[in-house]
Amino acid sequence: MTLHLAILPILIPMIGGLLMLLPPFAGVKRYQLRRAAALILVLAQLACAIVLMLSVVKNGAIMYAVGDWQPPFGIILYADKLSVMLIALGSVLGLGVTLYSFAGSDREGKYFHPLVQFQLLGIYGAFLTNDLFNLFVFFEVLLIASYTLLIHGGGKQKTAANVHYVILNLIGSSIFLFALGTLYGVTGTLNIADMAMRISELNQSEALIAQAGGALMLIVFGLKSAMLPMHFWLPQTYSVASAPIAALFAIMTKVGVYCIFRVYTVIYGDQAGQLANVFHDWIWPLAILSIIAGTIGALASANLRMLIGNLVIVSVGTLLISFALGTPEATAAGLLYLVHSTLVTAALFLIADMLSKQRGKALDYFVISRKIKQQALLGIIFIVAAMAVAGLPPFSGFLGKLVILQSVTLADERVWVWSVILLSSLMTIIALSRAGTTLFWRSTPSNDNDDGAGVSKWQLSGALLLLGASPMLSIFGASVIEYTNSAAIQLHDIDYIINIMKLDTGGK
Numbered sequence: 001m002t003l004h005l006a007i008l009p010i011l012i013p014m015i016g017g018l019l020m021l022l023p024p025f026a027g028v029k030r031y032q033l034r035r036a037a038a039l040i041l042v043l044a045q046l047a048c049a050i051v052l053m054l055s056v057v058k059n060g061a062i063m064y065a066v067g068d069w070q071p072p073f074g075i076i077l078y079a080d081k082l083s084v085m086l087i088a089l090g091s092v093l094g095l096g097v098t099l100y101s102f103a104g105s106d107r108e109g110k111y112f113h114p115l116v117q118f119q120l121l122g123i124y125g126a127f128l129t130n131d132l133f134n135l136f137v138f139f140e141v142l143l144i145a146s147y148t149l150l151i152h153g154g155g156k157q158k159t160a161a162n163v164h165y166v167i168l169n170l171i172g173s174s175i176f177l178f179a180l181g182t183l184y185g186v187t188g189t190l191n192i193a194d195m196a197m198r199i200s201e202l203n204q205s206e207a208l209i210a211q212a213g214g215a216l217m218l219i220v221f222g223l224k225s226a227m228l229p230m231h232f233w234l235p236q237t238y239s240v241a242s243a244p245i246a247a248l249f250a251i252m253t254k255v256g257v258y259c260i261f262r263v264y265t266v267i268y269g270d271q272a273g274q275l276a277n278v279f280h281d282w283i284w285p286l287a288i289l290s291i292i293a294g295t296i297g298a299l300a301s302a303n304l305r306m307l308i309g310n311l312v313i314v315s316v317g318t319l320l321i322s323f324a325l326g327t328p329e330a331t332a333a334g335l336l337y338l339v340h341s342t343l344v345t346a347a348l349f350l351i352a353d354m355l356s357k358q359r360g361k362a363l364d365y366f367v368i369s370r371k372i373k374q375q376a377l378l379g380i381i382f383i384v385a386a387m388a389v390a391g392l393p394p395f396s397g398f399l400g401k402l403v404i405l406q407s408v409t410l411a412d413e414r415v416w417v418w419s420v421i422l423l424s425s426l427m428t429i430i431a432l433s434r435a436g437t438t439l440f441w442r443s444t445p446s447n448d449n450d451d452g453a454g455v456s457k458w459q460l461s462g463a464l465l466l467l468g469a470s471p472m473l474s475i476f477g478a479s480v481i482e483y484t485n486s487a488a489i490q491l492h493d494i495d496y497i498i499n500i501m502k503l504d505t506g507g508k
Contacts, residue, residue, distance in 0.1 A: 005055060006064035006079040008048045009087050009124040016041040017117030031107055038106075038113040042095045045120065049088035056084050057483075061490065063130075063500045071130070071501045072191035078130035078500070081487035082335065086127045086258060089339055093251055093346055093466065094120050097244040100350050100462025105242050108153035115152075118145040119248060126255050130501070132183070132190040132217075135259065136176050139224070143169050146252065149245045150237065157240040165237050172223045175216050182213035193501040196266050196494055200273030207274050214268055218260070218279060225256025225316050228290040235297060235309035243353030246305065247346035247466070253312055254342055257319045261331065261491065264323070271494050277326060284324045288420050290317030295424045298431040304352040304364040307435060308345055311389055314424055315341035321417055322404050330407040331488035336480060337400035340473055344388045344397065347466035351382055354455050354463065355439055366435060371443035374454050379440050381463065386432040388470040391425045396473035401425065403481065 061080035106112040122142025129135050151158045186206045187198045226234040238246045294313030301307035322334025352364045362369030388395035408414045
């Protein structure tokens with residue numbers, strides 16, 4: 001079991017999702033059975049992630065060659081501290097989403113739980129693969145599942161958003177294939193570690209082609225992560241998705257950010273010769289502008305879910321700044337912020353759904369409506385989430401932004417980074433304060449809010465599970481920072497990766 005531990009995060013959702021498409025799970029009236037199976041699967045994934053993380057911390061990174069075909073030719077999975085941390089993050093998110101869906105949203109379509117498993121399969125695979133072609137394959141797996149999940153429950157808005165989403169991602173997939181062909185043509189490999197060895201040996205003309213291939217991949221990863229100017233699809237798409245799906249999609253942008261960290265640190269990092277850190281200067285202004293665009297979008301949002309979608313863009317820009325700084329310290333700070341922002345924005349999508357169900361036709365729009373039935377309960381949860389996402393102490397958002405600011409060493413960089421992040425935090429507080437006062441205080445004197453059901457235990461359990469991560473990250477902040485520091489050092493140590501892959505450095 002220990003030998004094959006690295007592939008279990010892929011096998012569990014793949015086999016579980018396939019089984020849920022077959023009898024006895026496939027019947028219309030079998031939703032309770034599907035729920036039990038879905039809960040068992042996400043708990044198994046979480047347990048597997050924890051065991052895998054403990055193994056990597058104790059024994060070092062794991063290289064798993066599928067079918068025992070050794071690198072650089074085989075399908076290689078690489079479980080290091082970064083990838084297993086993100087698998088654990090995905091499994092926690094999957095558990096929260098699954099619990100929340102038990103309130104009834106999973107019954108809007110009988111394939112909800114299998115599709116969530118396939119979505120998690122693609123996400124885990126993207127985190128684990130050490131091969132760019134297999135990264136493309138896992139991208140397609142998670143995208144195909146997301147196409148169907150986005151229109152879960154039906155409706156004109158979801159259909160319109162899905163059309164745009166599908167078209168953009170099909171374009172992105174086509175560009176990705178061009179990028180892979182370009183890079184394979186000049187390096188003769190798509191294994192990330194093997195490519196990192198060969199990239200510095202290219203002559204000038206080959207290096208230009210490799211730079212073009214890297215630029216094409218940056219377009220793809222920028223689209224996946226919603227980096228400006230490819231961010232425009234996200235707020236509308238996330239705002240119309242059902243609540244558990246929008247919460248699950250909170251990690252989708254982080255897959256794109258992870259790929260930027262992995263590919264442009266390992267392949268185009270310090271050891272890449274004439275291509276060393278060639279894309280950092282491109283990402284700097286895009287990161288700053290992403291934060292600005294997301295902040296303006298948050299201030300201009302007409303409803304809470306649109307606001308949260310723009311805050312996702314702000315978090316992406318903040319993470320890209322930590323990448324552009326180019327140091328292990330900045331990377332470690334970004335990884336802490338990545339965990340925080342994923343869980344808190346996912347929790348906010350669930351909170352927005354609970355609020356909208358108690359405001360009648362007004363939903364989560366910033367207009368006067370009937371009074372919220374469970375105002376105290378939802379108000380406390382909203383305040384905690386708002387303080388966390390805005391970066392106010394003592395929550396994890398404050399800790400995440402603080403370590404990013406501390407990782408900036410150069411004076412010129414400090415002016416830009418500190419100014420943009422702090423001003424964005426201030427504007428976020430203003431946007432969320434406006435949202436909170438409108439949603440909770442501006443109400444009509446009608447008493448019809450007494451009708452209808454309140455928040456269910458499943459909704460509360462899912463939202464509180466994700467939101468509870470914020471104070472826990474602060475309480476155990478020292479241990480989390482120590483882990484992210486070691487994960488960042490491992491990511492930046494190219495020789496360590498090459499040794500794990502057992503590549504022949506003398507034969508190149």
